[in-house]
Amino acid sequence: MDKVKNKSYIKLMTAARDLFSEKWYETVSVVEICKRAGLSNGVFYRYFKNKQDIFLKLLNEIVIYYEEGFSTISGKSFENRMDKFLDTIVKSGVGDYKKDILIYREGQYRYPKYEQHLRDLYGKGVSLVLLRETSQAEQLFISGIARFVIIRYIFNGVSYDKTKIKKIITDGIFYDEIKNYSLIFNEEDVIYPHILKGESARSKLLSSGIDLFGTKGYYKTDIHDITRNAGYSVGTFYLYFESKEAFLEEIVKIIGKKTRRFLTINQKKQLNRAENELRGIYLFLKYFESNSEYYKIVRESEFIVKKAANNYYDRFEKGYVENLERTKIEDKKLLANSLMGISHYTGIDRIFLNKIKDIKSVLKELSIYLTHGIRV
Numbered sequence: 001m002d003k004v005k006n007k008s009y010i011k012l013m014t015a016a017r018d019l020f021s022e023k024w025y026e027t028v029s030v031v032e033i034c035k036r037a038g039l040s041n042g043v044f045y046r047y048f049k050n051k052q053d054i055f056l057k058l059l060n061e062i063v064i065y066y067e068e069g070f071s072t073i074s075g076k077s078f079e080n081r082m083d084k085f086l087d088t089i090v091k092s093g094v095g096d097y098k099k100d101i102l103i104y105r106e107g108q109y110r111y112p113k114y115e116q117h118l119r120d121l122y123g124k125g126v127s128l129v130l131l132r133e134t135s136q137a138e139q140l141f142i143s144g145i146a147r148f149v150i151i152r153y154i155f156n157g158v159s160y161d162k163t164k165i166k167k168i169i170t171d172g173i174f175y176d177e178i179k180n181y182s183l184i185f186n187e188e189d190v191i192y193p194h195i196l197k198g199e200s201a202r203s204k205l206l207s208s209g210i211d212l213f214g215t216k217g218y219y220k221t222d223i224h225d226i227t228r229n230a231g232y233s234v235g236t237f238y239l240y241f242e243s244k245e246a247f248l249e250e251i252v253k254i255i256g257k258k259t260r261r262f263l264t265i266n267q268k269k270q271l272n273r274a275e276n277e278l279r280g281i282y283l284f285l286k287y288f289e290s291n292s293e294y295y296k297i298v299r300e301s302e303f304i305v306k307k308a309a310n311n312y313y314d315r316f317e318k319g320y321v322e323n324l325e326r327t328k329i330e331d332k333k334l335l336a337n338s339l340m341g342i343s344h345y346t347g348i349d350r351i352f353l354n355k356i357k358d359i360k361s362v363l364k365e366l367s368i369y370l371t372h373g374i375r376v
Contacts (some may be wrong), residue, residue: 009047011037013061016054021099024303025055025106026219059107059114062100066118070125078376081129082166085142088125089150101151106303116353119345122147130376136356137365138374140346142169148341149334152313164331168338172373174274175326183268184279185360187286193261202240204230209251214293218248218300249308252301255294256312260319262287273325278367281343285350285359295351316340342366 015036069088108115122143208230320336
């Protein structure tokens, strides 16, 4: 009986893992999971209360694997321990790394406690690598780089160089020193691009979508809500957009363009490249705190319109590559993704998890690692 039970349980979990990685949570049903597993609904309810229950069990499996992976980091040298840390990011998945990450990406958005837990596990992993207690800034520098780079590279089918990642962590990124904090954190003359408020029907629909997706979320907003809020009929919506997903893709594109524009026009000529990078991280956080609806939309888009979300990051990567100078390694794509990772996970800590109270202090410490790397 136990063998039969285990086989049915495994079949249902496997089917759910496949479906939740292929489609976003709201579009998957219990019936679909059972059909994929080749089992009846009655068998499903022997093991799970509902769809949420099996989704949470998948998240718990992933967390357990990471707990085991990070807790067993050891080795005589920093090199050995760092290799195990990097390998754990990839190998701690239950089966297929891409599937696990796709599921966890949505899970961390829906259930912040899972991102909090994983964030804490990464922190413990960093401490085991360095064989000492580590600060929040050290954890963000190491795990932000490693986590973002590995996820981005694997999803794009690109191989990453562990030796270069370790060099960035130990040596830093820039040759320039970061000193001019008063100008880096200056907000008096910050220019904000105009909010999308055109008079055309298309512009009004997009403005309505940003408002509603940012407050209610994508799933809880339907096309009728968008058109009603903009003062148009559903027919008008389909004159400009072929679907709700295509509409979200356009919004993500607009948010990316506005964010990149904001960061570009607020760079300071008086600052060197490293100082402007720290200013960029600071303003990035300020911008999304001021436009929290943008932050929510981009996070949600990562598991609804995956291609558009990936293009969003591709455009940031391109901008970094074009402007990086005086760096300690030549691989600008790797450096771009490393810097994006630091910003991304600092943003999650600050905005999503509310873990950073004094952002200037954390960024000042990060500035040391950007130029000198981590002491090992």
